């Protein structure tokens with residue numbers, strides 16, 4: 001199906017398709033994209049993406065027999081099992097969970113009229129068919145596991161809203177159980193109120209016929225902190241585009257990710273942090289290991305507005321290239337309009353360090369084993385904060401990956 | 406058995422000849438020292454012995470324990486008993502000292518068809534050896550050489566030597582850049598782990614180290630070859646008037 005057909009034929013299947021305001025917005029965005037013909041020039045959102053995947057996919061979404069569920073197996077641990085972007089409704093003293101309503105999207109759209117030049121995010125609204133809203137109440141200390149299930153051939157365009165009210169402490173863990181031939185375009189609005197501490201761990205390890213495209217926009221109020229880690233061990237395409245705005249003084253945001261790529265796999269990464277207030281800290285770091293003919297890109301951006309004095313902002317990209325034919329394109333950007341700031345960016349991409357290999361081998365470790373030691377250390381560097389189950393899971397993926405080098 | 410024999414060795418890098426018709430014979434249990442000005446090819450020799458693949462061996466032969474050394478790769482040489490204490494030990498962030506050295510020792514034991522050592526016994530062994538070198542057990546939890554001071558790096562090289570117990574150790578300027586106290590710890594460490602069955606090649610600029618370790622032979626190296634061989638008195642001569650007489 002071509003883009004126009006997808007748009008026309010499936011208009012009926014959208015949620016909120018009877019809403020005039022949204023229909024107009026969708027039409028507007030659709031026309032803009034259609035007019036630009038997915039021009040890759042100067043558009044970071046199209047880097048390393050095959051245009052046919054965005055335009056001429058087979059849109060498919062329908063009600064499912066399987067029902068989403070919620071489990072609270074341990075106190076304050078919420079396991080939410082989504083099915084095709086739908087969640088169960090639930091409410092207690094800590095949390096409210098529900099599917100999104102038209103007013104959520106309308107409110108979002110009226111607050112976000114600026115064109116971001118992000119085609120994937122635009123498509124999310126054009127084809128929107130699901131989404132969940134989670135409110136975490138003040139002072140709640142909880143863990144939320146979001147388990148996304150996508151049924152075969154589904155194309156899911158989902159918009160999630162997470163609101164963390166004052167003084168909350170939340171670990172939010174996301175897992176993707178994608179079956180076969182699915183497209184998952186998920187857009188997040190994450191709002192973190194004063195003094196809240198949020199950890200966001202995203203595990204991506206699914207089969208090659210699936211695609212996952214994530215876009216998140218997080219705002220941090222005074223003294224809040226947001227720490228996001230994405231772990232991409234997928235055989236299929238993954239996009240990680242994550243943005244954070246530090247709007248309140250003494251807030252912190254860290255957007256990090258790592259990926260293991262092989263064969264002809266591709267991933268596209270971007271982080272963007274805006275400092276709008278004084279005394280804030282930010283960290284952006286993506287690192288990856290690439291083999292065969294795999295490809296990755298990482299755009300990182302720090303924007304420091306005029307009033308954001310005493311900013312600290314760090315950007316880093318690291319890559320190990322295991323073959324001559326893989327590539328990792330990295331582009332850091334810094335725009336600073338305040339004068340009292342500490343910012344830096346760095347990038348080290350290349351083959352496994354020869355001197356390190358020599359050193360390990362000179363102690364009797366064989367070359368392959370030495371490579372494995374260096375590569376695992378590269379990934380494990382950042383795993384300090386995870387629980388044992390997730391460390392085991394990462395080790396398993398790593399071992400699997402290393403067995404083929 | 407021929408322990409170590411280097412015969413007419415010629416080595417170049419990027420087309421530039423660095424080791425020039427080099428000959429040296431070392432028997433089991435002997436301690437040899439090589440002294441020479443910067444750039445004379447001492448580190449190159451050490452790296453060629455350890456198996457570094459960056460150099461081009463133009464001609465020559467190296468026999469070690471009756472094996473044709475040039476046929477073996479880096480790790481095979483290590484397993485056979487060659488150990489190079491590096492002039493500039495590399496930092497490897499994230500690779501933890503203890504499991505790394507455990508894997509090293511086991512690969513060597515395996516090669517000798519001996520039983521491998523379990524983690525617990527290894528940890529004990531390592532702690533004991535570390536103590537003898539005044540290395541804190543905290544340091545054993547760290548990544549290889551990462552954030553170590555110059556003295557700590559050299560001490561850590563000695564620690565590895567003592568754990569792996571190689572038959573032939575090359576010290577490449579292990580004494581350089583150390584203050585008096587650090588030098589003392591390192592030389593005492595070497596003396597402690599030195600034994601009659603093993604052989605040593607000490608590359609140094611200073612007589613001081615040799616006063617402690619007492620080599621059987623001292624060689625002067627210039628422009629890629631040995632220009633003079635003798636005993637410890639050669640070292641005093643160099644200490645007094647430098648290399649200009651050679």
Ligand SMILES: Nc1ncnc2c1ncn2[C@@H]1O[C@H](COP(=O)(O)OP(=O)(O)O)[C@@H](O)[C@H]1O
Pocket residue numbers: 418419423441442443444445446447448449450459
């Ligand atoms: N990797 C290299 N690439 C190019 N030249 C080198 C390399 N290693 C050593 N050399 C050159 O070989 C010569 C001998 O160096 P080296 O063996 O380090 O001497 P020494 O250890 O005696 O000071 C020097 O001229 C040095 O510049």
Ligand SMILES: [Mg+2]
Pocket residue numbers: 447448449492577578
């Ligand atoms: Mg040298």
